[in-house]
Amino acid sequence: MVRVVFLHPDLGIGGAERLVVDAAVALTSRGCSVQIWTAHYDPQHCFSETLSPDLPVVCAGDWLPTSVFGYFHALCAYLRMIYVAFYLVFLSGEEFDVVFCDQVSACIPVLRLSRHRKKVLFYCHFPDQLLTQRRSLLKRLYRAPIDRLEELTTGMADRIVVNSKFTASVFKQTFPNLAEIHTDVLYPSLNFASFDVEVEEDLTGLVPEGRRVIFLSINRYERKKNLPLALQALAALKDSISSRQWDQVHLVMAGGYDERVAENLHHYGELRLLAASLGLVEHATFLRSFSDRQKVALLQSSTCVLYTPSNEHFGIVPVEAMYTRCPVIAVNSGGPLESVAHEETGFLCDPTPESFSEAMGRFLTDPGLKQRMGQAGRDRVIDRFSLQAFTDQLHRHILSLTD
Incomplete structure (x- = not known):
């Protein structure tokens, strides 16, 4: 039985979360052992499938801030995901074969440190750096190292898949150092x-x-x-x-x-x-x-x-x-x-x-x-x-x- 862990920053009810839940359900149907690890999960604000005992959700690091006085959201998201990965690898005692990671790639270096290094599949919904505004010099200076880290850590994944041909083309333009890496298109689906x-x-x-x-x-x-x-x-x-x-x-x-x-x-x-x-x-x-x-x-x-x-x-x-x-x-x-x-x-x-x-x-x-x-x-x-x-x-x- 293949053991798969999903790492996702905030398991709410958005489109990215819908894909993660569908992917977890899909692999469960093929006999995989699946867990979802996240920094935030609210049973009152979630997709119904996550309430099933067949799809266990583990929340770690929700005590970490999501922002500092309304700022530094990206940095906080990165730190929260790094903590989730650290907890999974070094503190939980969980055994797993593959990690499905999406949205935040900063946790991938921690996953590579695991004993008998496990494989990482990174699902790119869209480059994070393209989802933020850069109106001020301070914001551009703040984002510069985060953007570089996104490219560097994304390239550490063993397999990269994207949600559309459009995203595949944007991925290559945004991450020129990863342009030679093959990306497969995996369209989101529906549970009919x-x-x-x-x-x-x-x-x-x-x-x-x-x-x-x-x-x-x-x-x-x-x-x-x-x-x-x-x-x-x-x-x-x-x-x-x-x-x-x-x-x-x-x-x-x-x-x-x-x-x-x-x-x-x-x-x-x-x-x-x-x-x-x-x-x-x-x-x-x-x-x-x-x-x-x-x-x-x-x-x-x-x-x-x-x-x-x-x-x-x-x-x-x-x-x-x-x-x-x-x-x-x-x-x-x-x-x-x-x-x-x-x-x-x-x-x-x-x-x-x-x-x-x-x-x-x-x-x-x-x-x-x-x-x-x-x-x-x-x-x-x-x-x-x-x-x-x-x-x-x-x-x-x-x-x-x-x-």
Whole structure:
């Protein structure tokens, strides 16, 4: 039996966490012994699979700070992951064969120090250094050694996989010293069973009665996700349709939300203020930290998903939407270029309110569009993003590291 340990910095409910949980479940189904080690885990704010005794989660180092007076988040994240790796290797007594590490590569040198050095597979969602702003000289000076450390430690992994062809190209541009290292693309997948369930979740209070055209945005309440675009597009749509049509339209902004994260709190407030300024209060609902059942119910009930980030490295939400026969309007860059088929399973648009609202209007003028695009989207996901394909590929990677 192959023993696999997953190392992940914060096991919340984001896209990266969804992939880690799916990967752990996939390897368990192939007879691997699996544990997830993390610096933070909250049973009240997690994916349901992690509550099962078949998928043990070990939390170490949550006492370490996530920031210092609101600063140094990256440094703290690195130190927390290094501590988790140190605890695993030198203090826990756990035996393992392969470590699946993602997001933070700084822990890899510690893993290499383990007795009978174990193999490390690093999954790159996107280079961390590209996810931060560098507006000031002090910030650039602070990030310089961290960026160099990211490249150096990532290169220490025995196998590197990425979540899309787009990320593979960005990886080589960002880490020129690693350009010759081969990176395999391992697309995130869906556990179809979790979306095939009959959900009778009551959406009363989220969507007023009579609103038959429901647009849905699912993303964390973070500024980089460009969530204002969904509200601005809704306002542009309002100006382009009749009052009778407008009475049928509603937008649900469902976002990952963590009280510990200041940006989540602030951006949620910013979006509420923007909705009020655009006159959309009666046609927009904001939902925070929704459950798995609520998400499935919303996807099954919605006309279309609005996916607003630009240059998103992959983005699992469009795949989830398409599987539930919900078309997607996404920005024409990054991962959605590989997941969404333009004018077949949805629309790929410029990141402007006018472009998005024009696509949204198509669902008002063509009642059969949702059904046609929805079925095409489901077929595409089954063909390209099945859990079976993901499991087969990941299992091969793990076995190759134990030969």
